[in-house]
Amino acid sequence: MKILIIGNGGREHALAWKIAQSPLVKKIYCAPGNPGIAEIAECVDIEADNIEGLYNFALKQKVDFTIVGPEDPLVAGIVDRFRDGNLVIFGPNKRAAIIEGSKIFAKTLMKKHGIPTAEFKVFDDIKLAKKHISTSDFPLIIKADGLAKGKGVSVCKTIDEANKYIDDIMRDKIFGPAGDKIIIEEFLSGKEVSILAFTDGKTIVPLSPVQDHKAVNDGDKGPNTGGMGAYTPVPQITLELQCAIEEDILVPVIHAMKRENRLYRGIIYAGLMITSTGPKVLEFNARFGDPETQVLLVQMKTDLVPLLLATTTSKLEDEKIEWNNGASICVIMASKGYPDKYEKGLEISGLEKLKGLDDVYIFHAGTTIRDGKIITNGGRVLGVTARGKNIQNAQETVYDAIQNINFEGAHYRRDIGAKVIYQKS
Ligand SMILES: Nc1ncnc2c1ncn2[C@@H]1O[C@H](COP(=O)(O)OP(=O)(O)O)[C@@H](O)[C@H]1O
Numbered sequence: 141m142k143i144l145i146i147g148n149g150g151r152e153h154a155l156a157w158k159i160a161q162s163p164l165v166k167k168i169y170c171a172p173g174n175p176g177i178a179e180i181a182e183c184v185d186i187e188a189d190n191i192e193g194l195y196n197f198a199l200k201q202k203v204d205f206t207i208v209g210p211e212d213p214l215v216a217g218i219v220d221r222f223r224d225g226n227l228v229i230f231g232p233n234k235r236a237a238i239i240e241g242s243k244i245f246a247k248t249l250m251k252k253h254g255i256p257t258a259e260f261k262v263f264d265d266i267k268l269a270k271k272h273i274s275t276s277d278f279p280l281i282i283k284a285d286g287l288a289k290g291k292g293v294s295v296c297k298t299i300d301e302a303n304k305y306i307d308d309i310m311r312d313k314i315f316g317p318a319g320d321k322i323i324i325e326e327f328l329s330g331k332e333v334s335i336l337a338f339t340d341g342k343t344i345v346p347l348s349p350v351q352d353h354k355a356v357n358d359g360d361k362g363p364n365t366g367g368m369g370a371y372t373p374v375p376q377i378t379l380e381l382q383c384a385i386e387e388d389i390l391v392p393v394i395h396a397m398k399r400e401n402r403l404y405r406g407i408i409y410a411g412l413m414i415t416s417t418g419p420k421v422l423e424f425n426a427r428f429g430d431p432e433t434q435v436l437l438v439q440m441k442t443d444l445v446p447l448l449l450a451t452t453t454s455k456l457e458d459e460k461i462e463w464n465n466g467a468s469i470c471v472i473m474a475s476k477g478y479p480d481k482y483e484k485g486l487e488i489s490g491l492e493k494l495k496g497l498d499d500v501y502i503f504h505a506g507t508t509i510r511d512g513k514i515i516t517n518g519g520r521v522l523g524v525t526a527r528g529k530n531i532q533n534a535q536e537t538v539y540d541a542i543q544n545i546n547f548e549g550a551h552y553r554r555d556i557g558a559k560v561i562y563q564k565s
């Protein structure tokens with residue numbers, strides 16, 4: 141089979157790495173890819189949002205199966221375009237991807253179908269939104285309705301912060317039309333966890349639970365990022381809790397989508413808060429997470445390609461996933477200044493020292509090549525990932541590996557995995 145992967149991050153590098161191991165696959169293209177991906181796939185210079193360009197490429201090269209990484213092309217309808225042209229593609233269509241594309245859609249769906257989530261109100265008027273918060277309890281959460289590259293949510297501790305965020309989104313339009321409407325919702329406290337599952341609209345096959353780390357600094361301090369690290373499995377998410385999540389959240393949401401005539405096929409990603417009254421949904425994503433994918437795929441024993449195909453052709457009921465023993469951890473090395481302004485173009489050294497190691501995987505994200513050298517080209521630069529016989533072991537390996545890699549101003553969290561280790565000891 142010829143495969144096309146769309147995207148250029150660590151998630152897509154992990155997908156390419158895993159797919160390259162499938163005996164079903166002869167050739168992998170990635171658009172646009174990155175230097176890490178270029179070691180295992182042919183990168184083609186077409187951006188992920190150029191749907192017509194991607195379609196024409198897949199048609200011309202006789203690509204058998206396309207896999208979409210990021211949310212923007214899904215929400216824009218790339219799956220519909222490929223299917224209309226008789227090409228096989230993995231991911232939800234436009235009507236289904238709205239579950240990520242509009243947070244108001246997702247919240248309204250959950251309310252209508254009794255799926256546990258925070259209390260909320262929707263506003264399209266600044267004055268009414270501000271009037272509402274003048275009598276609200278704090279902290280509260282404000283969310284832009286549309287896609288905002290993971291930056292459209294603020295946990296507001298005071299009324300001043302909330303008023304300013306409402307002005308930023310609705311008056312100054314920092315997220316453009318994605319902020320025409322907002323959600324103001326109840327603050328939930330608890331432990332955050334991500335559950336991803338394959339679904340073909342009938343059958344649900346959940347993946348191992350993942351602990352993401354959104355905040356930029358150790359101890360979950362500082363502003364939120366695209367994700368600074370992850371590990372799997374998550375010992376606190378017991379089998380019993382996993383069953384409850386499947387029964388109370390995953391099954392109902394897939395049924396709800398079907399009943400709304402929005403058959404969902406692809407990865408459904410539930411961002412959850414495990415509260416004292418049980419798991420509640422923070423949001424749904426319509427794709428693999430980043431860096432969740434990195435830790436999940438190095439732990440996955442099963443060939444990924446049949447799973448992706450079965451999801452796409454509604455044959456998931458025959459599929460099972462086997463996992464490697466132990467645990468995996470991914471630590472993101474980021475550019476100085478990220479998630480705010482950062483410099484690009486700094487040389488990265490030491491990568492060659494980690495080549496060929498059995499249990500360490502370097503997934504590229506914001507990198508590019510200049511004069512034959514790998515340089516930084518984004519906020520999240522590398523996802524250093526390791527496997528181990530348990531989380532502690534994987535943690536030691538990952539932090540040893542990181543010592544070998546250098547670029548000016550590189551920063552990373554030093555506490556990925558620590559929560560589990562300290563709770564156990
Ligand atoms: N109701 C809530 N209570 C507490 N924290 C929340 C709530 N909603 C979102 N958050 C926090 O904000 C982060 C981002 O929110 P989310 O809904 O996942 O949007 P996005 O990933 O699109 O930015 C979450 O990972 C979580 O840490």
Ligand SMILES: [Mg+2]
Nearest residue numbers: 290411422423
């Ligand atoms: Mg999220």
